[in-house]
Amino acid sequence: MTKQREVIYEPHPVSIERKRELLASGFKIIDARFEPDRQEAAGDEGEGSQDGGSKPADGDDLSTARARYLEVVGKRPFNGWDLETLNAKIAEATSEEKAGNGLTRREITADLEAMQVEFDPNDSLEDLAALRDLAREERNK
Structure with a gap:
């Protein structure tokens, strides 16, 4: 039969020195977020989930x-x-949708920025692709 160790709730990450100290003292270390008193208090305050997740707007x-x-x-x-x-x-x-030329929005906008072409990032993907093609033609003349 194993010996029961006293549990101590410590905020993680625990430093190596602190962990050695607690283990040498005979404690079992558990993350402080799992402390029963803390979870009950969070439930009383109406915080929502126990993992601290945010509620979306x-x-x-x-x-x-x-x-x-x-x-x-x-x-x-x-x-x-x-x-x-x-x-x-x-x-x-x-945002990884592909234009008719096979390039993604990210690739097209990166290319336009590299060529120092002004553009509206909210334009449709096909408009951005056409603008990129025109800028390339102008540059290659």
Whole structure:
């Protein structure tokens, strides 16, 4: 039978020195965010989820964002991503649409910036591709 050790809740990451000190004293170290008293207090204050996740302004929730990421990217998202990160990854993936010339929006805008051509990044992808092609023709004359 194993000996029960007293649990101590420490904010992570714990320094190596502190970890050695606590283990030498016979404590079992657990991240402070899992402390039962802290979780009950968070529930009383109405903070929402225990992981400190943020509630979105547009009514979208984390599970919906995960499902959307799976739909857009074709693979499951990393479980540690919060709603903000998921939405950023979805936006990045959807910006990878390709123009008729086979280039992505990111490639076209990078090319236009390199040629120092002024453009509106909100223009349609096909308009940006046409502008890029015209700038290349002018440059090659």
